[in-house]
Amino acid sequence: xxxxxxxxxxxxxxxxxxxxxxxxxxxxxxxxxxxxxxxxxxxxxxxxxxxxxxxxxxxxxxxxxxxxxxxxxxxxxxxxxxxxxxxxxxxxxxxxxxxxxxxxxxxxxxxxxxxxxxxxxxxxxxxxxxxxxxxxxxxxxxxxxxxxxxxxxxxxxxxxxxxxxxxxxxxxxxxxxxxxxxxxxxxxxxxxx
Amino acid sequence: xxxxxxxxxxxxxxxxxxxxxxxxxxxxxxxxxxxxxxxxxxxxxxxxxxxxxxxxxxxxxxxxxxxxxxxxxxxxxxxxxxxxxxxxxxxxxxxxxxxxxxxxxxxxxxxxxxxxxxxxxxxxxxxxxxxxxxxxxxxxxxxxxxxxxxxxxxxxxxxxxxxxxxxxxxxxxxxxxxxxxxxxxxxxxxxxxxxxxxxxxxxxxxxxxxxxxxxxxxxxxxxxxxxxxxxxxxxxxxxxxxxxxxxxxxxxxxxxxxxxxxxxxxxxxxxxxxxxxxxxxxxxxxxxxxxxxxxxxxxxxxxxxxxxxxxxxxxxxxxxxxxxxxxxxxxxxxxxxxxxxxxxxxxxxxxxxxxxxxxxxxxxxxxxxxxxxxxxxxxxxxxxxxxxxxxxxxxxxxxxxxxxxxxxxxxxxxxxxxxxxxxxxxxxxxxxxxxxxxxxxxxxxxxxxxxxxxxxxxxxxxxx
Numbered sequence: 001x002x003x004x005x006x007x008x009x010x011x012x013x014x015x016x017x018x019x020x021x022x023x024x025x026x027x028x029x030x031x032x033x034x035x036x037x038x039x040x041x042x043x044x045x046x047x048x049x050x051x052x053x054x055x056x057x058x059x060x061x062x063x064x065x066x067x068x069x070x071x072x073x074x075x076x077x078x079x080x081x082x083x084x085x086x087x088x089x090x091x092x093x094x095x096x097x098x099x100x101x102x103x104x105x106x107x108x109x110x111x112x113x114x115x116x117x118x119x120x121x122x123x124x125x126x127x128x129x130x131x132x133x134x135x136x137x138x139x140x141x142x143x144x145x146x147x148x149x150x151x152x153x154x155x156x157x158x159x160x161x162x163x164x165x166x167x168x169x170x171x172x173x174x175x176x177x178x179x180x181x182x183x184x185x186x187x188x189x190x191x192x193x
Numbered sequence: 194x195x196x197x198x199x200x201x202x203x204x205x206x207x208x209x210x211x212x213x214x215x216x217x218x219x220x221x222x223x224x225x226x227x228x229x230x231x232x233x234x235x236x237x238x239x240x241x242x243x244x245x246x247x248x249x250x251x252x253x254x255x256x257x258x259x260x261x262x263x264x265x266x267x268x269x270x271x272x273x274x275x276x277x278x279x280x281x282x283x284x285x286x287x288x289x290x291x292x293x294x295x296x297x298x299x300x301x302x303x304x305x306x307x308x309x310x311x312x313x314x315x316x317x318x319x320x321x322x323x324x325x326x327x328x329x330x331x332x333x334x335x336x337x338x339x340x341x342x343x344x345x346x347x348x349x350x351x352x353x354x355x356x357x358x359x360x361x362x363x364x365x366x367x368x369x370x371x372x373x374x375x376x377x378x379x380x381x382x383x384x385x386x387x388x389x390x391x392x393x394x395x396x397x398x399x400x401x402x403x404x405x406x407x408x409x410x411x412x413x414x415x416x417x418x419x420x421x422x423x424x425x426x427x428x429x430x431x432x433x434x435x436x437x438x439x440x441x442x443x444x445x446x447x448x449x450x451x452x453x454x455x456x457x458x459x460x461x462x463x464x465x466x467x468x469x470x471x472x473x474x475x476x477x478x479x480x481x482x483x484x485x486x487x488x489x490x491x492x493x494x495x496x497x498x499x500x501x502x503x504x505x506x507x508x509x510x511x512x513x514x515x516x517x518x519x520x521x522x523x524x525x526x527x528x529x530x531x532x533x534x535x536x537x538x539x540x541x542x543x544x545x546x547x548x549x550x551x552x553x554x555x556x557x558x559x560x561x562x563x564x565x566x567x568x569x570x571x572x573x574x575x576x577x578x579x580x581x582x583x584x585x586x587x588x589x590x591x592x593x594x595x596x597x598x599x600x601x602x603x604x605x606x607x608x609x610x611x612x613x614x615x616x617x618x619x620x621x622x623x624x625x626x627x628x629x630x631x632x633x634x635x636x637x638x639x640x641x642x643x644x645x646x647x648x649x650x651x652x653x654x655x656x657x
Contacts, residue, residue: 024254024272048271049301077275079253080268081238 004054005046008081009061017061019085021078023048027055028075030068035125036090038062038155041143043085047075062153063087109170110163112187114180115156118149122176130176136169137192144187147180156186164191205520206230206280206304210273213284214263216589217496219245219575221282224512233276235269237262239585245575252276257585263287266294273303280304280519282512286587289495290317306519308472308494315469316492319363320401326477326489329465331458334480334488336403344384347402351380354404360384362391363399370394373405406488410481411435411642412447414462415503417474417514423524424466426459427503427511428533433642434629436551441622441645442629443499444538445506448600448638451485458487463528474500474515480642499539501573501594506537535569535596536603540611540626543588547625548650553588557581559618564610569596582619590621604630 008020021027026047037043039059046055067086070076078084114120122130122145132144138158147154158167167189174180208231211218218234222245225232233250239257240246252272255262263269264287273281281303283289289307292314298305307313316322320339327333335354340363341347351358351374360383362370370391372383384400392398415427431447432440447455462477476497479487500511509531518524545551558580563572574591576582582590595610597603611627625648629635632647640646 024252024268024275026275049267049274049297079251079272080255080262081253 004042004056006056006058007043007061007084009058012086015063015089016066017063017087018083019043019057019061019087021046021080021082021084022055024080025049025078026075027070027078027084028052030070030084031065031125032127033065033068035065035128036063036153037065037085037087037124038143038146038153040155041124061087064090110167110189110191111185112144112158112189114147114182114184114186116147116149117182118147118154118180120156120174120176120178120180120186121146121148122172122174130172132169132172132187134169134171138167138169138189140165166192168192205516206278208233208276208278208280209306209516210235210269210276210278210281210303211284212263212269212273212281213287213289214240214243214575214586215245216573216575216592217284217286217498220573221284221512222249224510224516227510227513228516230280230516233273233278235263235272237585239583243575244577244580250276257583259287259585266291266297269294270297270301270303273298274301278303280306280516282306282515283495285495285498290493292317304519306473306515308475309470312470312472313494316494317364319361319365319491322492323489325469326465326492329468330461331465331477332479332486332488334403334406334490337401340399340401341384344381347384347400348377348380350402352377354402357405357407359403359405360387360400361403362387362395362397363401364395364397365391370400406480406482408483408641410447410449411440411478412450412481412487413476413478413497414459415474415476415497415500415511416462416466416471417511417518417524418466418471419518419524420472420521421523422467424463424471425524425526425528425531426463427507427509427531429455429459430499430502432499433640434635434645435643436547436645438643440499441541441543442539442626443502444536444600444603445502446533446536447481450481450487454485454487473518474511498541498589498592501571501592502537502539505571505594505596506533506535507531508534535598536600537594537596538600538603538607538630539592539594540607540630541589541622542591542593542614542616542626543622544582544590544619545588545622546620547622547645547648551622553584554620555582555584556619558590558616560615561617562615563591563593564613569606570594570610590616590619593626601636604636 005022008022010018028045030044039062042054042056044055045052066088069084140159142158143155145156147156170188173185209225211221211232211234222232234246235254236251237257281298288294292310295305295310323333337350357375360372372387374380374383388398410433414429418424429447430443430445432443434442474496476493478490504511544554546554561578571594576590595606597606607630628648634646
């Protein structure tokens with residue numbers, strides 16, 4: 001279950017997609033041009049009558065940001081359906097999701113392992129904060145990184161039947177852009193009550 | 194006094210949010226323009242290209258369906274705030290009588306053009322409203338003292354006031370949650386049905402009971418109050434020509450009320466408006482019984498569709514007055530200065546087929562040519578040639594108002610005006626109005642509330 005508002009997506013020509021405001025309110029902190037976004041990702045905040053909620057992409061929309069509304073303002077008022085971003089397809093960026101398998105180590109900690117071999121990214125774009133960092137408490141469905149396999153990006157989710165519902169990150173093992181093998185550790189975790 | 198009060202005219206709003214559509218949105222914008230206030234229209238996807246928004250500031254609220262746009266409280270208030278509006282006019286319908294919405298506006302620094310939320314809430318509940326009116330000396334319809342405890346109490350009160358009786362929802366409106374009992378053995382079933390419908394429609398199963406007055410006339414009083422207890426009335430309107438509880442023709446003065454009864458009621462209505470702490474334009478609705486007495490039914494805490502009738506007769510702009518009192522101005526007119534002139538009649542021109550139970554007829558207006566306006570003829574409309582009447586909202590196309598020296602003169606002028614009004618492309622109520630206005634029954638004033646005198650339609654639904 002992901003909280004927040006889901007933006008509207010309008011397909012354009014050649015696979016591009018226009019991302020629009022789902023309600024009337026202030027849009028805060030849109031990403032800069034060049035950032036790669038994937039489906040379901042939180043990309044800004046939405047302020048309605050003083051309260052803020054995460055603003056997410058619809059699951060079907062992903063790509064590289066090529067247009068940002070608001071003339072560079074960090075916070076601006078948007079009407080319903082007002083375009084916020086334009087995304088263009090990047091290679092074969094897809095919002096495929098891969099659930100990582102977890103198992104206990106001998107030390108009693110949990111280890112989240114790479115679901116397949118590829119290049120692991122800890123952040124959605126070079127100038128963006130990491131998906132997770134040491135000390136974060138994860139809940140099911142949280143994106144922990146991107147895995148690029150043959151130019152196809154997949155989101156790696158904290159999700160699985162044998163995972164505790166909440167877990168704290170002890171260590172993020174690979175650095176941003178590291179190649180990882182299937183089964184290699186991505187995160188070390190401990191269960192949180 | 195140790196200080197000297199600084200008296201100055203309050204500053205009017207610079208920007209006004211219009212939380213409505215169609216004809217009333219146009220009316221509000223006209224008032225804003227007259228006062229030098231910039232109107233900002235909240236629009237749905239269906240209205241974003243409506244002719245009346247041309248060259249205007251708009252904020253798109255959401256989808257065409259009103260529950261996704263005009264009825265979204267938070268979205269409307271946010272739109273007003275982020276477009277820099279410090280006041281909001283709700284028009285009529287939609288959120289105009291929603292106290293939660295009024296409160297939300299105030300909480301976010303947007304002045305709601307209307308009464309305070311708590312007054313609106315009190316008038317929205319039937320028994321507190323009735324009680325306040327009785328206290329101020331207004332006649333009320335005989336019935337239960339407040340809400341009924343159970344069906345046995347209903348039977349007992351019914352015996353006291355006499356049959357037929359009407360069981361009504363405490364939180365009701367629009368004719369829902371109402372049942373008639375014509376004899377003691379019908380009370381039990383009527384009570385159960387009214388209770389079930391009230392619970393389903395309004396989430397409140399409480400009922401009250403009133404004697405049913407079947408052969409009455411609908412008469413209402415237009416009121417205007419400032420924030421400091423100043424109240425004036427703008428006379429009475431008769432709105433008896435109706436279909437399915439919706440008004441079709443309104444006129445002022447009310448032709449069948451005895452002057453003494455009217456004077457007494459107007460005075461009490463002004464007193465009641467003052468006593469409940471009302472602010473802005475409001476209307477008290479009465480039923481004129483066969484005994485010649487006016488009995489309070491309910492108070493509408495907003496601008497009415499038929500406000501123009503009183504505006505024309507009293508030569509007063511009610512919408513600019515609403516904005517001025519909302520901004521904190523004291524009433525600038527006294528009751529003595531309000532001088533009625535002539536007799537005014539209004540016909541509501543709807544996109545409906547009167548021969549088929551007033552079924553709405555959406556479509557494109559291939560011709561729309563209202564008669565020329567003058568001092569004695571007014572047309573309020575948002576439509577023009579090429580306008581598409583959509584399926585999403587109500588069917589009101591235009592209001593045609595005329596003033597005559599007296600009722601007969603107004604009637605003749607209305608017949609001419611209806612004849613000159615050309616609308617093609619959709620079915621309208623124009624011909625029905627000509628039949629009613631031209632009828633002997635209307636001329637004599639010989640009809641009751643809910644009827645359409647002089648109009649005969651084969652397939653019309655029987656009135657409830």
